[in-house]
Amino acid sequence: MTILNVETFAIPGPALITVAAHGDDRGWFSESWNAQDWRDAGLPHIDWVQDNKAFSAAPGTTRGLHFQTPPHAQAKLVDVLRGEIFDAIVDLRAGSPTFGRAITVRLSAQAHSLLYVPVGFAHGYQTLSTNTLVAYKVSDHYAPECEGGLLWCDVSLGIEWPRPDDVVMSGRDFTWPGLAELDTPFAYQA
Template sequence: MDIRPLALDGLYEIQPRRFGDSRGYFSETFKREALRAYGIDFEPIQDNESLSSRLGTLRGLHFQAPPQAQAKLIRAVIGRIYDVVVDIRAASPSYGQWLGLELSAEQGNQLFVPAGFAHGFMTLEPRCLIAYKVDAPYAPQCEGALRWADPDLGIEWPDVGTPAHLSDKDRQAGYFADFDSPFSGEG
């Protein structure tokens, strides 16, 4: 497993090895000890998946606040997405900064996102199946969202040739300028 730190503290791109032959390949997509050896303490308790059937489907930017804040390990099982995270840890030097990374089933790469980041993605092709492990259960009383196209965040979403397909909840998410972070520490 190749683990590479990214520009914002706590984010990692993880590239599991694939062992292939004429039948296809085998890959260990999660290996707790490999993450621990790199200083990542992640104890997932739940696996989630989402299927987006349309090109340009946008989900996010979502987070869960303490005491049910979630770290996530995200990967594309089918298709390609542009995955985006925003640092919402108030004391972080990168507070309010974002990072985007393409995840694809073909490449097999993953993104580790610690608690204290808002997360979202846009599908880059139709029919994308996304799987992610989380270390805390879903808690509706702790959920929050930021507007995906907030000009203060300045996220450069890909142009996929079609308007973003959003849920009503994501369409109504709040702006970063009005956001009061529940994440006081650096993470």
């Protein structure tokens, strides 16, 4: 995982990490995880415990905005293996100077970039191509009793989804509360 660049945002914590891809006539090779390179780049220590994959056949498939509450809160490391996504995260840490603010990025298999999402953020994405495959590491195991979400289309978040009127989505994702109704389980720690 030779890290070429770590881009930080106006919201402290998340990072966009670009890794090297070594190519030849056969295609390319890239490490998706290397603990030493992660530490050398000054990124926070994370014990990743589970790898997940999500396949979406149709463009406009929207997943999120999701999080897990303590004691099973999750940090995530998001990687696109095939296709392209519009990724969005929202700061849910009570007391944070950036509470309720969103960060959006486009991730694609060709860009070789990963998005680090710390604990305390809601996460979601919308596919921009057919047959999109997303992989992500998480720092705690899936715990259904700790599942939470934030309404993806809450206008107060200021997220400009590329396909706002043409989404393929789980019914439950239409029922999450908006930011004003959310009782956040996360606290900001300076």
